[in-house]
Amino acid sequence: MDLKMDLKKEFEMIFHRSDSIKYFLAPGRVNLIGEHIDYNGGYVFPCALNFGTYALVRKRDDNRIRMYSKNFNHVGIIEFHLEELVYEKNHDWANYPKGVIKIFKDNGFKVDKGLDILFYGNIPNGSGLSSSASIEMVMGVLLKEMFNINISMVEMVKMAQRAENEFMGVNCGIMDQFAIGMGKEDNAILLDCNTLEYEYAPISLKDHVIVIANTNKKRGLADSKYNERRRECEEGLHGLQEKLSIDNLCDLNREQFEENKLSINDEVVRKRAKHAVYENERTKKAVKALNDNNIHEFGKLMNESHISLRDDYEVTGYELDTLVELAWKEEGVIGSRMTGAGFGGCTVSIVEKNRVDEFIANVGEAYKNVIGYEADFYVATIGNGAREI
Ligand code: GLA
Numbered sequence: 001m002d003l004k005m006d007l008k009k010e011f012e013m014i015f016h017r018s019d020s021i022k023y024f025l026a027p028g029r030v031n032l033i034g035e036h037i038d039y040n041g042g043y044v045f046p047c048a049l050n051f052g053t054y055a056l057v058r059k060r061d062d063n064r065i066r067m068y069s070k071n072f073n074h075v076g077i078i079e080f081h082l083e084e085l086v087y088e089k090n091h092d093w094a095n096y097p098k099g100v101i102k103i104f105k106d107n108g109f110k111v112d113k114g115l116d117i118l119f120y121g122n123i124p125n126g127s128g129l130s131s132s133a134s135i136e137m138v139m140g141v142l143l144k145e146m147f148n149i150n151i152s153m154v155e156m157v158k159m160a161q162r163a164e165n166e167f168m169g170v171n172c173g174i175m176d177q178f179a180i181g182m183g184k185e186d187n188a189i190l191l192d193c194n195t196l197e198y199e200y201a202p203i204s205l206k207d208h209v210i211v212i213a214n215t216n217k218k219r220g221l222a223d224s225k226y227n228e229r230r231r232e233c234e235e236g237l238h239g240l241q242e243k244l245s246i247d248n249l250c251d252l253n254r255e256q257f258e259e260n261k262l263s264i265n266d267e268v269v270r271k272r273a274k275h276a277v278y279e280n281e282r283t284k285k286a287v288k289a290l291n292d293n294n295i296h297e298f299g300k301l302m303n304e305s306h307i308s309l310r311d312d313y314e315v316t317g318y319e320l321d322t323l324v325e326l327a328w329k330e331e332g333v334i335g336s337r338m339t340g341a342g343f344g345g346c347t348v349s350i351v352e353k354n355r356v357d358e359f360i361a362n363v364g365e366a367y368k369n370v371i372g373y374e375a376d377f378y379v380a381t382i383g384n385g386a387r388e389i
Pocket of ligand 1: 031034036037038039172173174175176340341342
């Protein structure tokens with residue numbers, strides 16, 4: 001484990017001690033299908049990746065928290081007291097883990113000693129593979145372990161989501177934290193975001209692999225656009241609730257939606273609601289297709305998901321659409337779509353194993369010609385959830 005050794009050396013350089021440190025890892029995640037419906041009470045189908053955010057930690061004798069990220073080394077050490085858990089703009093990335101400590105304390109869990117923590121993430125930031133939920137969850141498992149807190153993973157998942165909602169002001173759903181907390185090697189998770197019931201689905205694609213492609217687009221307004229979509233869904237739900245007794249958009253099936261959609265006045269809001277209802281149905285169908293070993297059907301549903309996110313939900317944009325459309329043209333591609341919040345970030349494709357190199361070369365070159373800069377490609381391996389390592 002060279003990485004652990006390297007990080008330990010770095011820890012010692014930054015904090016001048018490295019006795020009795022502990023190591024933690026929370027993965028990133030990729031969502032296979034079921035996009036933008038976790039906050040609409042729908043089904044999602046994500047999996048944890050085999051890379052993510054590492055944290056090395058050592059308890060202090062006082063009540064100061066000192067955090068350092070190897071990814072943002074120019075920011076230096078960020079330091080605060082356990083009594084000062086407030087959002088501070090100049091604390092930058094450290095607000096994510098700080099928010100988690102705050103929520104733990106608000107929930108009555110005893111965090112009564114300071115910590116020195118070094119973070120290092122190998123999820124590209126802003127790539128839509130959930131670097132934020134990953135740092136939140138690594139902070140969660142670290143607190144649990146360092147302070148002997150008796151808490152289940154699902155409770156921790158909910159607290160990490162609250163940290164992002166309340167502390168960071170991003171109204172995210174539960175999918176990312178759940179996938180990162182509960183991930184299991186070689187399995188995707190079918191999660192009912194309404195009840196939090198879930199089941200693991202083994203992903204054995206035999207002659208195929210999951211390829212993630214990063215548009216490398218800078219995602220400026222992603223958070224505000226994300227919150228805007230949430231508001232639009234709420235508006236759509238209110239419209240439908242005039243006629244129907246439902247709690248979530250995803251309580252409806254297609255037919256019920258089509259019969260009642262005109263109770264949503266605004267045409268744009270109607271399209272957003274349509275996406276939610278149809279995407280939920282697609283996700284259920286896709287998981288069934290996978291269980292029936294019908295990978296082509298799964299791929300077809302991925303493609304339809306992208307079209308819906310492009311035309312009805314409008315969260316794709318030129319770079320994501322280009323990358324997906326180029327993928328669709330390649331031989332050996334079973335399906336391709338954007339993944340995560342959108343507005344940039346990554347696509348996920350299922351590609352025949354023996355055509356992967358060709359896929360990366362062709363799509364990579366064509367993308368660069370159209371967009372002017374390069375995309376990055378990773379063949380994904382599905383890993384385990386957040387844990388001590
Ligand atoms: C972001 C959010 C998730 C989910 C996805 C879209 O990743 O954090 O809760 O809404 O976008 O599916």
